[in-house]
Amino acid sequence: MDDGKTTEPKAKWWSRPTPGRSTRTAPQEPSPVEDAMPPADAPAVSESPQDAPHEPPAPEPAPAEPPAPAPQAAQPLHEPDQYSTPPYGGPGPWAPAPPVQRPTPAHGTPVPPPYAGTNGSGMTLPPAPAPAFQTPPPQAQAPHQQPHPQPHAQPPSPQWLQYDPWGAPRQPLITQPGPPLGPDGRRKSRRGPLLVGALLLALVAGGIGGGIGAYIERNGGLTAVELPQDERNGGGRAPDSVAGIAASALPSVVTLHVSGTTESGTGTGFVLDDRGHILTNNHVVAPAGSSGDITVTFSGGETASAEIVGTDSGYDLAVVKVSGVSGLKPLPLGNSDNVQVGDPVVAIGAPFDLSNTVTSGIISAKDRPITAGGEKGDGSDISYVDALQTDAPINPGNSGGPLVDTDAHVIGINSAIRAADSGSTTEGGQAGSIGLGFAIPINQGKRVAEELINTGKATHPVIGVSLDMKYTGDGAKVGAEGADGKSSVTEGGPGAKAGIRPGDVITEVDGRQVHSGEELIVKIRSHRPGDRLELTLTRGGKDLSMTLTLGSATGT
Numbered sequence: 001m002d003d004g005k006t007t008e009p010k011a012k013w014w015s016r017p018t019p020g021r022s023t024r025t026a027p028q029e030p031s032p033v034e035d036a037m038p039p040a041d042a043p044a045v046s047e048s049p050q051d052a053p054h055e056p057p058a059p060e061p062a063p064a065e066p067p068a069p070a071p072q073a074a075q076p077l078h079e080p081d082q083y084s085t086p087p088y089g090g091p092g093p094w095a096p097a098p099p100v101q102r103p104t105p106a107h108g109t110p111v112p113p114p115y116a117g118t119n120g121s122g123m124t125l126p127p128a129p130a131p132a133f134q135t136p137p138p139q140a141q142a143p144h145q146q147p148h149p150q151p152h153a154q155p156p157s158p159q160w161l162q163y164d165p166w167g168a169p170r171q172p173l174i175t176q177p178g179p180p181l182g183p184d185g186r187r188k189s190r191r192g193p194l195l196v197g198a199l200l201l202a203l204v205a206g207g208i209g210g211g212i213g214a215y216i217e218r219n220g221g222l223t224a225v226e227l228p229q230d231e232r233n234g235g236g237r238a239p240d241s242v243a244g245i246a247a248s249a250l251p252s253v254v255t256l257h258v259s260g261t262t263e264s265g266t267g268t269g270f271v272l273d274d275r276g277h278i279l280t281n282n283h284v285v286a287p288a289g290s291s292g293d294i295t296v297t298f299s300g301g302e303t304a305s306a307e308i309v310g311t312d313s314g315y316d317l318a319v320v321k322v323s324g325v326s327g328l329k330p331l332p333l334g335n336s337d338n339v340q341v342g343d344p345v346v347a348i349g350a351p352f353d354l355s356n357t358v359t360s361g362i363i364s365a366k367d368r369p370i371t372a373g374g375e376k377g378d379g380s381d382i383s384y385v386d387a388l389q390t391d392a393p394i395n396p397g398n399s400g401g402p403l404v405d406t407d408a409h410v411i412g413i414n415s416a417i418r419a420a421d422s423g424s425t426t427e428g429g430q431a432g433s434i435g436l437g438f439a440i441p442i443n444q445g446k447r448v449a450e451e452l453i454n455t456g457k458a459t460h461p462v463i464g465v466s467l468d469m470k471y472t473g474d475g476a477k478v479g480a481e482g483a484d485g486k487s488s489v490t491e492g493g494p495g496a497k498a499g500i501r502p503g504d505v506i507t508e509v510d511g512r513q514v515h516s517g518e519e520l521i522v523k524i525r526s527h528r529p530g531d532r533l534e535l536t537l538t539r540g541g542k543d544l545s546m547t548l549t550l551g552s553a554t555g556t
Contacts, residue, residue: 240406245346246358248408250299252331253401254278255350256306256320258285260292268349268401269296269320270331270410272449276322279449280400281415282311282383283373285318296322299356310452314460314525316372316383316415317445318400319452331402334409336441339363339388347392347414347437349401361392361435367512369522370438372416384518386526387438388412394437403439412439444526461529461550464493465500467517475505475538476520498548501539508536524550 237243252271256278258264267284271277278296285308288294294306304322311318343363351357368389373381390403394414403412418436451458466488471477478495479488480502488502489495500506506514509523510533527533529552537544 239408242346242358242360245404245406245408246348249331249346249348249402249404250356250358251329253299253348253356255297255353255355256280256284256400257295257297258288258292260287260289263287266350266353266397267399268397268414270348270400270402271328272319272453273330274328276325276328277309277449277453278306278320278322279413279445280318280320281413282313282316282318284400285311285320294320296320297355298325310456310458312448312452312458313373313381314383315440315444315448315458316385317413317440317448317452317458319449331404332407332409333442333446334405334407334411336388336411336443339366339405339411339441341366344406345390345392345411346404347390347394347398347401348404349394349398349414351393351395351397353397357398359393361390361437363388364391364436365389367526368438369516369519370416371518371522383415384521384525385415385438385440386444386522387416388441390437390439391435392437393433393435395433398437410442412442413445414439441526447528457554459529459552459554461524461527461531462493462553463495463498463500463524463533463548464490464551465495467520469517471505471517473505474515475507476514476517478502478504478506494548494551498535498546500535500537500546500548503539504544505538506535507538507543508534510534 237247239245239248249270254269254271256267256269258267265284265287267280269278269280269284272279285294288308294308295303296306297303302325304325306320306322309319309321341363345361345363347359347361349357366388368387370383370385370387372383372385388403388411390412392403394417398414401414402410403414405411414437416438417433418438419432420434448458466479466482468477468479478500482488482490489500506520508514509520512523514520514523524533527550529550531550533548533550535546535548537546
C-alpha cells in the first residue's frame, strides 16, 4: 500500500548528485549507493531548500577559484510537503532532507570562523576555509519569498553544511583499552574477584559490627556512664534511732518454726540468758504438743533444735531452750511500769515468716484488758492480759517477739492484734495489722518466765471468788453460787477474809474503774501473789471499800 505517495522509484536517503552534472531532474532510477559521497574535487551545486541534501558535504581542503555559474537551478525531487512533515517541514522522508538555513550576515559584517565539525563518531574534522563571496543584504529579497539560487554564488560555508541534526558530539567508541583477552579471544571477566572481595568485606564488616553491638549491649554504650554519688561515709546511727535500736536488738531475736502431728506454725522469740533460754508466746509453741519439733533460727542464719521448758496459757507465755549454742547475746529487759503513752517503740519479728523484720511506732495506750484464745471451749486456754497498745505494725509471725524502747530494752512481748473483721484476737490469726497491736508488759513476762525456768509452772494471783460472766451491768459481779453448787466465795480465801459476799459488784481496783468480769481478772493478774489491793464495791445500793491480799494458784 502506497499511503497516497508517489509510486516513482524512491531516492536513497543519503543520495547525492553525481559528479559532472550541472542540473538535476527527477531521477528515473535510484542513484547507486556509491554516489552518496562525491569526490573532493567535485563542485557543489546550490540546491533549493526543498531538495538540499540532509548530510553536509565534506569540507574543501583549501580556498578554490570561483566556480563557473550554474546554467540552471536544481529542481526539487518532489513537491513541497503541504502537511509539513517533521522534522524539517519540507519534503517527506522519501526525499533528501534540506539543510538547516542560517541567517545571512549583513553586508560587510565579518563571517565567524568556520565550524570544525565531527564525522559522527566524535572525531573533529579540519576547519573549512572561509568563503570568498558576499551575499546581498536580506532587505534585497521580498518578504515571504522563497530564496532563489544566485548564478554566481559560491557553495554555502562548511559551517552550515557540516551541521548534522541527528548526530551529537561524542567521543570515539573506544577511548581506553579494555580488559585483556583470554586464551579463547574473549575478554576476561572481573566479576568473580569482585564478588569474592565483596563477600570478604561483608564478613569483616559483620564481625566488627557484631562485636561493637555486643560491647554496647553489655556495657551500655561505647563510653562508661558514671553518675554522681555522695562519697561521704554512711557511718553509724544514733543509738536511739530506729536503725541504732535494730542493730542492737536483732542479734538477740530468733525465729521459731514449730511442727506437730496436726498443725504447724511460725513465731518469734528473744534470748533471755546465755544458757539458751528463749521467751515466746504459748500459742506459738502449742502446735508442737508433747512430741512435736521446734527449730530456732538466729538472726545470722544459724539453726538449732529447741525443747519446751514450761508454758502458761493464762498468761500466753512459754520458755524454750536451745543446747550446744555459744555466743548467745541476751536482750536486756526494761521496766514496763515506766512506759508512757507516746513513747517511741520498735517491734521486731518474722511476720509471715519474713525474719528480722523491723517496724516502729509508739505506745498508743496502756492497761488495755485483752482476752485471747478460748478455742478449747472450756476457758482453759483463755489469756488475760493487761496489755500495752502500740501502732507499730504487728502481723502473724510477730507473736513472741520483743517490743523495745529507745534503749533497745524489752518493755513488752507482742502477742495479739485487733482484727478489722473479728475483733480482738491472738496475733497467730491470719488477719492483717490495722495499727492496733498488743503486747504483754515485760514486768509480767519477767515474773512468769522466772517461774517457768525455775519450776516449770507459773502462779496466778487470785481473790478466791467466782464471777458471773453473764452480767451485763457496769462492774464485775460475784456469782450467786460457784461450780458444782458450791458457794461463789471460797471459804477461807482472800475474798472471804476481806468480807466479800455473793452478789457484790466490784467497781474499782486501786482506784481504777472495772467494767466487766474479764477486766477484773486482767487487773488482778497484773499483780503478784501477796500484793494488797484496795477494792470498791456495791452491795444493796451502798458503796463499800475494803483491802484484799492476793492469794496464789497454779494453772489457768
